[in-house]
Amino acid sequence: MPSTYTLITGETLASAVASYTFSAIPSTFTDLVVRYSMRKSDTNNGPINVLVRFNGSAAANYSQTTMLGIYTTPISSRESNETRFLTYAVGGGSTLNTFSNNEIYIPNYAGSANKVASNFDSAENKSSTDFQWGVGARAYLRSVTAAITSITFDGNGDNLVSGSSFYLYGIKKS
């Protein structure tokens, strides 16, 4: 039986970048899983948004339903006709050497249907004077039928710092 969960590519950043892109994603798998860990160069304390885009497109065809626990109060929100998905990094003002823990699962990424995906984020920070945390789950929809050939994580004006990591896995059904 062939291996069904294969590392396509990935790396841990040796220096800060404004964005990170998986490009030329082969269409030979059935599903994709991205496991990643991030920290930004800003001064925020706690979880902070990073933008996710498929195929480098900033067209207004992204939507998401979100369930988040941030600090104390759980919330749910919805965004439609957006130019990106959102995911969490740890803000640069958080406890040193602390990074987020994230996953995106994309089924049927090379198929001809609109692209659905699920996301899970956790970002925890604890210092002697403060704590800021977030845990979230999101349903993603990109209303585009084209196969996904690239995935970009954009720091939204801030860098993704050294030590952030991005790993892309392909899953085969047979």
Added chain:
Amino acid sequence: MPTTYDAIATQTLASSASSIIFSSIPSTYTDLRLTFSGARTGTGAYWVRFNNDSSVLYSQTVLYGDGASVSAGGQNNADLLEFSFFTTFNTIPIFTSIDLFSYSGSTNKTVLMDLAKDNNGSGYVGKYACLYRSTSAINRIDLIAPTNNFAIGCTATLYGIKNA
């Protein structure tokens, strides 16, 4: 290094169907993971059963967000598990996953289910902690559309995970 994540079987619907069934599941793995993506032919519920068992041995606790608020709920002594406990499904594609731990062991079966469903203006995201109070090994999983079928193109895959 041994293979630890195997695709046991996959089904892609060539015609709509009221259920997707994985049977004769081997007991040689440690855990199972079942993923599903696709849509429905119309509005309806989405059920899950193990071993074709409709006894009232199922319970679940659900944490979900509908785009406006976060809520929790659950059910006890049910005869099935429901992804549709607080939502329904329609022609919009969704993604679900089911993780079954120690599925062939002799203890009651704990299950985690995830649902992602967004429709550019509506949506639902849910996390489900589930229990199937049976000590029998799980050798069959049914995904059930009680009204309006799973649509053409729906794909479900069962993976086996080995600890070593």
